[in-house]
Amino acid sequence: MKCAIRKVPMLANADLHIHSPYSMAVSGAMHPENLLSVCVTKGLHVLGTGDALHPAWQKEWEPFLSNEAGICVIPTGEIEDEHRVHHLILAEDFGQFDQLRDLLAPMSKSISTNGRPHVYLSGETIAKRAHDVGALVGPAHAFTPWTALFAYHDSVAGCYGSEKIDLLELGLSADSSYGAGIPDLAGVPFLSNSDAHSPQPEKIGREFNRIRLDGNLSVRRVLDSIRVGAIEANAGFFPEEGKYNRTACIRCFTHYSLKVAQQHKWRCPADGGLIKKGVYDRARELSRGIPGSRPPYFHLVPLGQIIQTVEGVSSPGTKKCRTIYDAFIAAFGNEIDVLLTIPVPEIRAVHPKVAEAIAALRENRVTLHPGGGGKYGTFSLI
Structure with missing residues (x-):
């Protein structure tokens, strides 16, 4: 091909x-x-x-x-x-x-x-x-x-x-x-x-x-x-943003440690829902010894979601979000460059609050609220 x-x-x-x-x-x-x-x-x-x-x-x-x-x-x-x-x-x-x-x-x-x-x-x-x-x-x-x-x-x-x-x-x-x-x-x-x-x-x-x-x-x-x-x-x-990152009930999404989940025989004591083992706990179970070397992993949040968060609107698809998003693409060509390589002062010229959010992400100044049981996690910026 x-x-x-x-x-x-x-x-x-x-x-x-x-x-x-x-x-x-x-x-x-x-x-x-x-x-x-x-x-x-x-x-x-x-x-x-x-x-x-x-x-x-x-x-x-x-x-x-x-x-x-x-x-x-x-x-x-x-x-x-x-x-x-x-x-x-x-x-x-x-x-x-x-x-x-x-x-x-x-x-x-x-x-x-x-x-x-x-x-x-x-x-x-x-x-x-x-x-x-x-x-x-x-x-x-x-x-x-x-x-x-x-x-x-x-x-x-x-x-x-x-x-x-x-x-x-x-x-x-x-x-x-x-x-x-x-x-x-x-x-x-x-x-x-x-x-x-x-x-x-x-x-x-x-x-x-x-x-x-x-x-x-x-x-x-x-x-x-x-x-x-x-x-x-x-x-x-x-x-942590993934919807199965932590061990949690698939009905009410309450998080549990492995020990507590096992004590309850993988059933949520609040509503009887199945407790599903999270990716975080599963990976720890399988890991042995010193981790091997891997290429870098860039932790990102989609630009539309960043705009939604800083503007406090309901969805990245709102007219306001799309207008701001389109301004970034017009200025810099594509989203990945905005998230990873465009200097923050240049981003600030388009939208100061988005620039500060991207700076926080690049510097790992992020508070994560892990997902689990089928519910996506969320984040807040420090």
């Missing part, structure tokens, strides 16, 4: 996991034109298609694989296995996903109808089939307590057997530090992706990877860089 040749720095910002309208609970506005437009606004150079096993979604993307925006489009997809573990797959072209669909079809009723199909095979077999067609594969949102590797297994081999994984996606409730001390993951590249279900700029690219490229931007070079672990940095939420 060819991408438009786009001269970018040797570093490319990539969001490799989104979904299409062919998956459940996904916006009907998730179409290639909208996605490419928001990539430019965000400052992304690479976007995964998501749901690449779905024939109709492939057809929608075909006219946009080479695009005027110069965004490199990579076929990606997610599969749920027989034990409900989700797997992220990256390939060079849709033909590989066609081959994979044929291999998996006998064990799936939804392979051609659901953007994220359920396949009645083990993680090991799915990974082997992905490797058979030349694709990369690894666990999606690996620490999430419902449909993830470490929700059901204590080790990589417990899910994938002898089959190698090429990557591990951290998920919104974890950063690199959560996996750095797990011996099983030594040498496995960590990815941070949005898993977006809508094309708003607060969703697309809310987590992304900064990938080091050997040459011009192309699908093959991006995949080769991931294959050898050339991840320069990860970026995304403070883990």
